[in-house]
Amino acid sequence: MRTSGIYRGKGITKRxxxxxxxxxxxxxxxxxxxxxxxLNQPIGPSANNLIGQGTKVHxxxxxTDVPGVLVGHAEDKSGRTGCTVIxxxxxxxxxxxxxxxxxxxxxxxxxxxxxxxxxIQGVLLTGGSNFGLAATAGVVNWLAEHGYGTPTNVGPLxxxxxxxxxxxxxxxxxxxxxxxxxxxxxxxxxxGTVAQGSVGAGAGATVGKIYGTPMKGGVGTASWQIPxxxxxxxxxxxxxxxxxxxxxxxxAGALKRNGKFVNQTRAILEGIPPMPSSIQNRSTTxxxxxxxxxxxxxxxxxxxxxxxxxxxxxxxxxxxQADGDTVFCIATRTDTSGLIGNAAVTAVGTVAAVVLxxxxxxxxxxxxxxxxxxxxxx
Numbered sequence: 001m002r003t004s005g006i007y008r009g010k011g012i013t014k015r016x017x018x019x020x021x022x023x024x025x026x027x028x029x030x031x032x033x034x035x036x037x038x039l040n041q042p043i044g045p046s047a048n049n050l051i052g053q054g055t056k057v058h059x060x061x062x063x064t065d066v067p068g069v070l071v072g073h074a075e076d077k078s079g080r081t082g083c084t085v086i087x088x089x090x091x092x093x094x095x096x097x098x099x100x101x102x103x104x105x106x107x108x109x110x111x112x113x114x115x116x117x118x119x120i121q122g123v124l125l126t127g128g129s130n131f132g133l134a135a136t137a138g139v140v141n142w143l144a145e146h147g148y149g150t151p152t153n154v155g156p157l158x159x160x161x162x163x164x165x166x167x168x169x170x171x172x173x174x175x176x177x178x179x180x181x182x183x184x185x186x187x188x189x190x191x192g193t194v195a196q197g198s199v200g201a202g203a204g205a206t207v208g209k210i211y212g213t214p215m216k217g218g219v220g221t222a223s224w225q226i227p228x229x230x231x232x233x234x235x236x237x238x239x240x241x242x243x244x245x246x247x248x249x250x251x252a253g254a255l256k257r258n259g260k261f262v263n264q265t266r267a268i269l270e271g272i273p274p275m276p277s278s279i280q281n282r283s284t285t286x287x288x289x290x291x292x293x294x295x296x297x298x299x300x301x302x303x304x305x306x307x308x309x310x311x312x313x314x315x316x317x318x319x320x321q322a323d324g325d326t327v328f329c330i331a332t333r334t335d336t337s338g339l340i341g342n343a344a345v346t347a348v349g350t351v352a353a354v355v356l357x358x359x360x361x362x363x364x365x366x367x368x369x370x371x372x373x374x375x376x377x378x
Contacts, residue, residue, distance in 0.1 A: 044265050044316040045245045061223030062194040063233040066290040068332060071235065072189030073200030073219070074181050078174040081127035081167050083135050083185040084200030084219055086235060086288045089148040091119030092330035095300025096161065099308050100323035102282050104164035106133050108326070113298040117159055121148050122186070123288050123328045124162035125201040125237050128176035132164045138182025163326040165239040166282035167204030174204075194221045194235065197366030201286075205239035207364060208253030209283060210274050210317070212262040215252045216371060220363020222355040230335035230344070232351040234307070234359040236287035241322055242315040244364045252364045265316045284324035285311055285360070289352045295331035299345045304329040306349030310356035327356070
């Protein structure tokens with residue numbers, strides 16, 4: 001047997017200083033340490049221990065609650081992959097933070113502090129893995145045709161960063177998102193109610209892929225206005241390797257053959273080896289935070305960083321080597337409350353984590369509700 005190397009401090013007896021994983025002689029038998037109290041508790045995010053958990057956002061809130069933000073979805077005819085476009089045609093200050101070990105992105109370097117790209121006109125979230133980045137051209141073309149982008153001698157030059165999810169296994173032989181599909185999503189972009197669940201880039205999203213059988217993921221959105229201050233909102237495509245947690249229980253994730261949740265975090269703690277097929281899986285949860293706050297690029301980037309806390313509350317495990325988790329932030333700078341600087345970053349970033357957490361839960365619940373509805377109508 002081998003030990004985990006976990007150190008629990010001086011004065012702790014040896015038998016409490018190791019966690020034993022699978023026996024080399026019998027890999028199907030798991031041997032645990034004597035003190036298993038941690039395994040008798042829910043393993044994953046807990047509402048009782050996290051500030052922001054349980055906070056109610058607007059019942060029908062969405063990222064389009066930020067004035068001027070438009071959202072458009074487009075799916076392949078198969079309904080197994082697609083694009084979601086978030087537009088702010090007049091130009092918003094960008095920020096980004098990439099946390100996963102297997103990201104698929106475009107123009108994330110161009111919007112970091114120290115670059116000359118001060119404003120972007122939108123963000124593309126898409127399926128199709130690296131192939132789906134081709135859809136960016138369609139979004140850029142739609143914006144340019146309508147006169148949006150940085151003025152140049154040859155016409156407007158829009159900037160549209162992008163991130164992809166790995167949905168190729170679920171999409172199978174579907175047409176991968178391309179410029180035509182990106183253009184279609186941009187053309188469909190509008191204010192008002194945003195469709196959630198298995199739509200747009202979430203059409204082929206799944207969750208719970210380290211052990212067991214995955215479940216459907218999807219697109220979710222949520223918003224919150226700081227009293228007397230800026231609006232903060234999120235939209236997310238949930239395509240996670242981990243399980244999805246709502247407070248202290250799993251709502252979607254890897255399933256056992258009997259239909260019960262595996263609880264993948266617990267399985268890892270217990271030393272259970274992942275299913276061989278999961279080694280080939282790639283996933284990603286990608287999101288956009290939109291806010292009316294007056295942020296510069298460095299501040300928008302920090303808000304994107306803080307928003308990842310919401311992802312970690314709702315997904316476990318998260319940010320691992322097979323994830324490409326990425327959060328963008330777009331700041332419209334239309335807030336007139338006077339909240340600026342470090343105070344704005346702290347407030348907006350904290351709220352961003354809460355709305356992103358809620359958006360993740362909403363997206364998965366919407367996808368599961370669709371499946372139940374389809375099953376009931378058969």
